[in-house]
Amino acid sequence: MKIGELSKKSGCSIQTIRFYEREKLISPSQRTDSNYRLYDASSLSRLRFIRQCRSLDLTLAEITQLLETKESPETSCASINNLIHDHMEDVSQKIAELNELKATLALMVKACSDNNKVKECGVLQLLAD
Amino acid sequence: MKIGELSKKSGCSIQTIRFYEREKLISPSQRTDSNYRLYDASSLSRLRFIRQCRSLDLTLAEITQLLETKESPETSCASINNLIHDHMEDVSQKIAELNELKATLALMVKACSDNNKVKECGVLQLLAD
DNA sequence: TATAAAGTCTATACCCACTATAGAGTCAAT
DNA sequence: ATTGACTCTATAGTGGGTATAGACTTTATA
Numbered sequence: 635m636k637i638g639e640l641s642k643k644s645g646c647s648i649q650t651i652r653f654y655e656r657e658k659l660i661s662p663s664q665r666t667d668s669n670y671r672l673y674d675a676s677s678l679s680r681l682r683f684i685r686q687c688r689s690l691d692l693t694l695a696e697i698t699q700l701l702e703t704k705e706s707p708e709t710s711c712a713s714i715n716n717l718i719h720d721h722m723e724d725v726s727q728k729i730a731e732l733n734e735l736k737a738t739l740a741l742m743v744k745a746c747s748d749n750n751k752v753k754e755c756g757v758l759q760l761l762a763d
Numbered sequence: 764m765k766i767g768e769l770s771k772k773s774g775c776s777i778q779t780i781r782f783y784e785r786e787k788l789i790s791p792s793q794r795t796d797s798n799y800r801l802y803d804a805s806s807l808s809r810l811r812f813i814r815q816c817r818s819l820d821l822t823l824a825e826i827t828q829l830l831e832t833k834e835s836p837e838t839s840c841a842s843i844n845n846l847i848h849d850h851m852e853d854v855s856q857k858i859a860e861l862n863e864l865k866a867t868l869a870l871m872v873k874a875c876s877d878n879n880k881v882k883e884c885g886v887l888q889l890l891a892d
Numbered sequence: 893t894a895t896a897a898a899g900t901c902t903a904t905a906c907c908c909a910c911t912a913t914a915g916a917g918t919c920a921a922t
Numbered sequence: 923a924t925t926g927a928c929t930c931t932a933t934a935g936t937g938g939g940t941a942t943a944g945a946c947t948t949t950a951t952a
Contacts, residue, residue: 637899638900647939649939649940649941650938650940653939657938668948670948671900679891683890686891690868694937707882708881708882709880710878711880711881711886714881715872715884718875722869725865732854735820735854738819739847739854740851742847743847743851746843750840751836751837751840752835752836752838753837757843757847758829758833761812762808766928766930767927767928777928778910778911779909779910781930781931782910786909795918797918797919798930798931822908823908
């Protein structure tokens with residue numbers, strides 16, 4: 635299949651597929667005489683795997699590592715588990731930070747009564763501290 | 764004061780201060796004969812304000828808007844409150860997304876028993892769906 | 893068969909908010 | 923006089939894409 639079909643089937647834009655190629659995550663199995671990229675089913679599943687990983691917010695470097703590990707079915711999968719586990723901790727950390735941020739913003743919103751003028755604005759006063 | 768002192772007092776790196784200048788958020792009140800930037804106290808409080816806003820994860824465009832609004836002390840501060848309120852909703856949304864993500868990752872971690880080989884890896888199986 | 897529309901190609905620039913150099917000039921202390 | 927600390931501009935890189943321009947190819951329609 636050509637890149638447009640792969641794009642539709644995978645849900646990745648054409649530009650993103652070409653971008654992943656530059657980043658060495660994926661490559662076409664062939665090219666036509668007119669230099670069009672041609673892909674097969676394994677490209678599609680690889681791309682879907684990448685997309686799944688991206689939806690978990692894994693970096694392209696991490697995905698590269700997962701894809702490499704996948705190539706060795708007989709080795710231990712401990713590194714994969716560690717990667718996911720560490721990533722989950724990063725996400726937890728981020729959630730904690732955002733919750734603090736939200737609390738601060740909630741305080742600011744509370745500090746405001748809508749009819750104020752700028753010079754009396756509770757939000758600006760908190761921001762100036 | 765020169766840029767190094769402003770950097771220490773504000774907590775912004777020298778490069779960041781020059782970057783904010785290119786982005787028109789701040790500018791030195793003067794230059795020396797040898798073209799060194801010179802700042803006064805108002806630069807410092809402006810920069811601290813910017814930093815405070817950045818710690819709330821406001822964009823530079825939003826901060827520019829806040830700084831402009833600040834210049835008109837007699838106008839209504841409704842736009843400021845709206846901005847903070849909307850931003851808080853974005854943060855809430857992001858927290859919700861990350862909580863879902865965390866739940867997915869937790870499922871994956873659970874799907875794994877440490878001594879598996881790659882070909883049986885529960886994490887990879889979930890990622891391949 | 894001619895032409896128009898849709899698809900594809902490469903190369904390059906842009907987004908955000910910085911960060912990090914290179915290479916040159918300036919200032920203060922020894 | 924020299925060393926070291928400071929500053930200057932200009933430029934490139936980060937991550938994960940997105941968005942063009944301009945050329946070529948393929949497919950569909952008249």
